[in-house]
Structures are given as C-alpha cells and as structure tokens.
Amino acid sequence: MTTHQDRKLYLGPRLRVLRRELGLNQAQMAQELGVSPSYLNHLERNQRPLTAQMLLRLANTYEIDVRDFVAGAAQADGGDLQSVFADGLVRDIGIARNEVMEVAENYPGVSEAIMRLYRALTDLREAPGRVEELTVRPVSASNAVQWLRDMLQARRYHLSDIDDAAEALAADLGAGLEAMRPAMRAMLADRYGIRVQVVEDGVLVDALWHYDFHRRRLMLSERMDEQSRQFAVAVRLAESALADRIRAEVDRAGAPDDETRMLLRRALVSYAAAAIVMPYARFLQVAQDSHYDMELLKARFGVSYEQAAQRLVTLTRPTARSVPMFMMKIDWAGAVSKRCTSDGAWVARAGGGCARWGVQRAFRQPGEPVTALVEAPDGERFVTVARAIPPRPGRAPSMIILGCPDRHAGQISGLTRMSAPPVDAIPIGPRCHLCERAGCPDRALPPVTRVLDLSDYARPASPYPFRAI
Structure with missing residues (x-):
C-alpha cells in the first residue's frame, strides 16, 4: 500500500512559477541546480516526480520553505477543484473527493485548464449585466468604446x-x-x-x-x-x-x-x-411641459429624432434633471450600435437581443412609436418606445429605443402617445444563449450556462428546458 509519505510529488507548475518569479530560463536554472535542462523540463511538465534531493537543492539554492512549496499546491488546487465539481451544473455526477484530489495532485495542467473553463463559465453567468463586453468587435475598438461608455456612465x-x-x-x-x-x-x-x-x-x-x-x-x-x-x-x-x-x-x-x-x-x-x-434649461423645460413630446422637441430645436433622444439622456443636472431615461440604437440586423443610460438601467446595458420584446415591429411601421412595458430578469419594469428611423444616404434604416422605469410612465405620455402604458409586462432577457429565464416558449437556444433537462415522457412549453441550479 502506498502511504502519504511514499506518494510521488509532481510539482511542475509550482517549479515553473518559481523559475519565472526568479527571472530565469530553463538553462539558467538547470545550471544553478546542477541538472540538465532536459531533466528540468521533464520536472516542469510533470513527466518526472520531484525527489527529496531536488527539493533540498531548491531550498538551499533559492532559500525557499520546502513545506510551503510542497503543501500549497495540492491543497489550493484541490480546494478550488472541489468547488468547481460542487457546482449545480455537474453536481449530480457525484465525483468523489479523492478523485478530485488525485487530479489536483497528479495532473496540475488539467486542473488549471478546468479552472480556466470554470472562470469563463462564471463570466457567462454574469453576462446579462456585462453583455456589451461579449459583442464581436476588434479588441482595441471594443476596449476604447467600453472605456468611453464607462467614463460617461460614471458622469x-x-x-x-x-x-x-x-x-x-x-x-x-x-x-x-x-x-x-x-x-x-x-x-x-x-x-x-x-x-x-x-x-x-x-x-x-x-x-x-x-x-x-x-x-x-x-x-x-x-x-x-x-x-x-x-x-x-x-x-x-x-x-x-x-x-x-x-x-x-x-x-x-x-x-x-x-x-x-x-x-x-x-x-x-x-x-x-x-x-x-439644445441648451439645457430651455430643452428640459420644453420636454417637461410637453410630457416629452418628441415631435415638438424636433420642431422647436430643429433636430433629428436621434439627436433629441440622446440629449434627453444627458439631462441629469442635480438641480434640474429630467425623467431618468435610457436610449438604444439598433440596426436592421438587430445589432446594438449605441447604448446610453443616465441611471444604469438593465435594458440599456444588456437588452436588445430578446425576440419577446417585439421592438422589430417598429421597422414595419416607420415613424410610428411601438410602446411596450417590459420586465427585466431582476424584476424591474420599464416603459419603452421604439421608433424606426428612415435610411439616410449610404445608410440602412435603424431604430431608436427610448425608455424609463415604469414609475415615471405618467410623465412621458407625449413620448408614448398613450394615456397609460400597457398593464401586462413582457418578461425579457438578453440573447437566448445568455438568458436563464425558465419556461420561455420563444427560446431559440439553450443557455450556455445550464444543462438541458430533456424527457421522452413530457414536452414542456419551452423547446429547451434546463435544470435549475
């Protein structure tokens, strides 16, 4: 029987981290330890165990604490892996603790790969609040645009x-x-x-x-x-x-x-x-007096619908502010090209990809507002007004969505052209592959963060039912 004392130590990743912290390449470290570069390479790749003699050489050469060097790796990796396999996505598999520890101790490369994938999964679960970061754009442009949005949002x-x-x-x-x-x-x-x-x-x-x-x-x-x-x-x-x-x-x-x-x-x-x-005080006064009548704002200040909509979002002066508004611009293909929100509203940060919202109807009735009452995943409700913008030379048609929390609905009747918003709210989410709303009959894809729960004996309303975690 192999005892704990007889267990071979595979500490390649720890050895590699130590070498990099010291600023050495493999040839330099091998020379200082008195071994060949190929042997050191085998140690770092866990193709050879770390012997007691090598541990002593490491301790004497680099003044490290052997106990910390040996004990830290398996315990930390094992604990992290244990939390991964306790996640509801895989908990039902019932992976034994000793199996997890064996992977952590003997296959640190596999452990690191699993941890990276799990961190990516965690990011996806948080994606409804950070969906802008997941759009497909050149990295440099995405970073610059995101920085600008964050700066303006902070102001x-x-x-x-x-x-x-x-x-x-x-x-x-x-x-x-x-x-x-x-x-x-x-x-x-x-x-x-x-x-x-x-x-x-x-x-x-x-x-x-x-x-x-x-x-x-x-x-x-x-x-x-x-x-x-x-x-x-x-x-x-x-x-x-x-x-x-x-x-x-x-x-x-x-x-x-x-x-x-x-x-x-x-x-x-x-x-x-x-x-x-659109001078601040003058524009705000006209907006409030007209209950945010966009046609009047356009005519009074000689601006486009998009210009007036974006100006409304900026009216957040502490001593004189408008209804907290958000604005989105969506193109014909459904891509969101502009997001502005004065109060961090979820719809402006992560909305725009849900088919249940129905804003695409605005393209079928240009110039006419499409009003909706929607409910975000956190339960907050918003009144939204979508309006198609006719194409300009060289540009395809687009759509502007304006909205505010439903508690302010009575103040924007000039925008909605309704005396009262709809009573029944439409539950919406981000795009299907990021949305974790259960029982959605309009779901086009399952969420990447959940496990499907299919049955041969029942057909639920949603085409892609998934397990609750």
Missing part, C-alpha cells in the same frame, strides 16, 4: 463644464431656429474666419461634410437635410468656441491611449454641439 452622461459653456454660447446666439441658424454661421465667420458652403453631390467623396483647414471652409453636401447641416455647423462652432473646455475635459478624463483619447474627444465635441443646439 451620468452629464458634463457640467461643457454644458454650462454651451448654454452661455447659445444665449448669445438667440432663441429660436430663425435666429440661431444664421447666428451660428455668422459667429463662425466673424470670430473664427470659417465660411460654411453647401457643395454639389460628388465634390465630397464618401463624406457628408468636410472641414478644409487651410482654406477655413466647412463644406456640406447638398444631400444633407437641414437638421444634419445645423449639427455639422454646431460641431465646427463647438470645436472653435469651446476648444479649451473640451481639451480640459479630455485631460481630466485620463484616457489610457491615443485611440481612446481621440474617440473621447470626438464624443465630447458632439456633446458640446448638442448642448449648443
């Missing part, structure tokens, strides 16, 4: 310094479209020497507008509607008149790299332009 999508400066600038331009539009162009020309010129189709290749820095000329394509032209002029005015405020905000944010910094600067310029065209 509740309100940048007070830029907003205050933009509001003061808007006051100089005058109230109303008839005064503001020519005043913006005049200010660009008189203060900054920049002329605005509408050019014929074909002059601007693959662009709707272009700023000629050398000739100090902003060229706008004749294909642009008046709303888009106004915003392009506001962008150039923001870059000229609010340059110091924008630069200070960029420096304060501390973007991690040049790519993120450029993305941040572009977002802040757009924010400033929106704040000029």
Whole structure:
C-alpha cells in the first residue's frame, strides 16, 4: 500500500512559477541546480516526480520553505477543484473527493485548464449585466468604446463644464431656429474666419461634410437635410468656441491611449454641439411641459429624432434633471450600435437581443412609436418606445429605443402617445444563449450556462428546458 509519505510529488507548475518569479530560463536554472535542462523540463511538465534531493537543492539554492512549496499546491488546487465539481451544473455526477484530489495532485495542467473553463463559465453567468463586453468587435475598438461608455456612465452622461459653456454660447446666439441658424454661421465667420458652403453631390467623396483647414471652409453636401447641416455647423462652432473646455475635459478624463483619447474627444465635441443646439434649461423645460413630446422637441430645436433622444439622456443636472431615461440604437440586423443610460438601467446595458420584446415591429411601421412595458430578469419594469428611423444616404434604416422605469410612465405620455402604458409586462432577457429565464416558449437556444433537462415522457412549453441550479 502506498502511504502519504511514499506518494510521488509532481510539482511542475509550482517549479515553473518559481523559475519565472526568479527571472530565469530553463538553462539558467538547470545550471544553478546542477541538472540538465532536459531533466528540468521533464520536472516542469510533470513527466518526472520531484525527489527529496531536488527539493533540498531548491531550498538551499533559492532559500525557499520546502513545506510551503510542497503543501500549497495540492491543497489550493484541490480546494478550488472541489468547488468547481460542487457546482449545480455537474453536481449530480457525484465525483468523489479523492478523485478530485488525485487530479489536483497528479495532473496540475488539467486542473488549471478546468479552472480556466470554470472562470469563463462564471463570466457567462454574469453576462446579462456585462453583455456589451461579449459583442464581436476588434479588441482595441471594443476596449476604447467600453472605456468611453464607462467614463460617461460614471458622469451620468452629464458634463457640467461643457454644458454650462454651451448654454452661455447659445444665449448669445438667440432663441429660436430663425435666429440661431444664421447666428451660428455668422459667429463662425466673424470670430473664427470659417465660411460654411453647401457643395454639389460628388465634390465630397464618401463624406457628408468636410472641414478644409487651410482654406477655413466647412463644406456640406447638398444631400444633407437641414437638421444634419445645423449639427455639422454646431460641431465646427463647438470645436472653435469651446476648444479649451473640451481639451480640459479630455485631460481630466485620463484616457489610457491615443485611440481612446481621440474617440473621447470626438464624443465630447458632439456633446458640446448638442448642448449648443439644445441648451439645457430651455430643452428640459420644453420636454417637461410637453410630457416629452418628441415631435415638438424636433420642431422647436430643429433636430433629428436621434439627436433629441440622446440629449434627453444627458439631462441629469442635480438641480434640474429630467425623467431618468435610457436610449438604444439598433440596426436592421438587430445589432446594438449605441447604448446610453443616465441611471444604469438593465435594458440599456444588456437588452436588445430578446425576440419577446417585439421592438422589430417598429421597422414595419416607420415613424410610428411601438410602446411596450417590459420586465427585466431582476424584476424591474420599464416603459419603452421604439421608433424606426428612415435610411439616410449610404445608410440602412435603424431604430431608436427610448425608455424609463415604469414609475415615471405618467410623465412621458407625449413620448408614448398613450394615456397609460400597457398593464401586462413582457418578461425579457438578453440573447437566448445568455438568458436563464425558465419556461420561455420563444427560446431559440439553450443557455450556455445550464444543462438541458430533456424527457421522452413530457414536452414542456419551452423547446429547451434546463435544470435549475
């Protein structure tokens, strides 16, 4: 019978970690221990056990505590593996503790692989709250976009310094479209020497507008509607008149790299332009008085539906704030290209992929709002309004979704065009492969975090029933 004292010690991963902590390659460590590099390689790959003589050489050469070096590995790995196999996903298999310990002690590479897979599974279970991180995008772009979203979310999508400066600038331009539009162009020309010129189709290749820095000329394509032209002029005015405020905000944010910094600067310029065209106090007053009537907001400020929707999310000034709103932009294929929320609403962070929501109906009735009352997995309810946006030159149609917690439904009747929201809430989740709602009859895929529970003797309502954990 093999006793505990006779058990062979396979501590390859521990030996490899020690070598890397010391900053040595295999040849250097082998030379210091007086063994061949091939023998050391066998030890690290657990193809040879670590003998008592080798343990003494390690202790004498690198001044390590042999007891800690030997005892820590199997105990830690065994404990971690035990928690993995106690998970509800595999608990019913009934893997004996001694089997788990044998794997931990004798197959540390396998143990590490299992732990990595389990950590990935844990991440998937948390995915409804972090679904944006799972979208398929280039890694660098995803990191930059996610950083920007996190930064703006931390500020509740309100940048007070830029907003205050933009509001003061808007006051100089005058109230109303008839005064503001020519005043913006005049200010660009008189203060900054920049002329605005509408050019014929074909002059601007693959662009709707272009700023000629050398000739100090902003060229706008004749294909642009008046709303888009106004915003392009506001962008150039923001870059000229609010340059110091924008630069200070960029420096304060501390973007991690040049790519993120450029993305941040572009977002802040757009924010400033929106704040000029839709001054905070004036825009909030009209929104509240009209119960968030989007048609009135569009007409009063000469903006698009998307511009007005995104501005609503930024109205979070502590002394004067709107209903807490969220906004999403979804393309024809169902991909979410924009998410903004002033209060971290689940729907804005993780929604958009559930077929039960029914927002795709908006594409079949362009211009008409599709109102719904939905319930998130945590039980919170939201009133949402989806509206299709007609295609623009070179762009496919998209959809804007606006919403707020249902407790504010009475304040947004101008947005929903209903005296009261629906009574019955639609339970929604993230995309099917991430959703753990049980009994969903519209499920297209089973959740990757659960085990299917199929039976030959019963046919449940859901096509992919799974076990509760």
